[in-house]
Amino acid sequence: MSKKQNSQHVVKDDDGWAVKKGGSMRATRHFDTQQEAIEWARNVAKRQKAEFYIHGKDGRIRSKDSYGNDANPPKDKR
């Protein structure tokens, strides 16, 4: 089991898209489009040096970027 990490997620939420912190069951913010959610959440993830996951409509991970300050961060996977 991987250890808990600071992460931000863009997920489908009702008719729009939500940004949520990893482990949280509540959305931080809602957006009409996925693109708006991605732009806002990516900035949060960069500020917080967090892992950044973009989920598809079915929940699967579409892409992940790492903004952590690890000396050997994982490469972006798209």
Next chain:
Amino acid sequence: MPVKDFDRNVFINCPFDDDYRQLLLSVVFTVRYLGYKPRLSIERADSAENRIDKIVSLINESKFGIHDLSRIVSTEENQHFRMNMPFELGIDFGCKKLKGGKWSSKQILVLEKERYRYQKALSDLSGSDIKNHNDDPETLVAVVRDWLVTTERIRAISGNRIWHQYNDFQAFLYDELVEKDGHDSVDDVQVSEIIMLMETWIRDRKP
């Protein structure tokens, strides 16, 4: 012989192809998250056991049955209808109506993609409570959650919150299977392996 966990077992009757995979995982996650035990025909790999015996055994051991008829309609010309799902629904329904005893307490949820579409192919179900999911896992999580909560009169977090947990689980899957274990994609891993990881994740992370 007593049936172990009859009151917690949920028989899930659905396709196991790639097209349905994400819907299946969302159903299994919701059932498991609410403390029930998903039972699927793929859980037993004994090739000596014939398929119908396996199905009958799972139905006999499960108080609950979730039957998705959304894939019975052929999508291409000259393709056959897929009759396994309605056939297994019929066995479950027969078990509830004819076997007596605790089996008469069986609870059945029938799912379809679109509202009323099933009536064209299976008019015997007219008047039954059929729920539609529009091929959307988020909707399906809410439908399965609402059905179990209403049927069992239990309290549970909302479908939306379970959906958010499901998304966290998907991130966990990506980290474990792609980044740690080296799979090209989460989709390369068998459903039975994903369900094992799901059980561990829910046990360790559920608030």
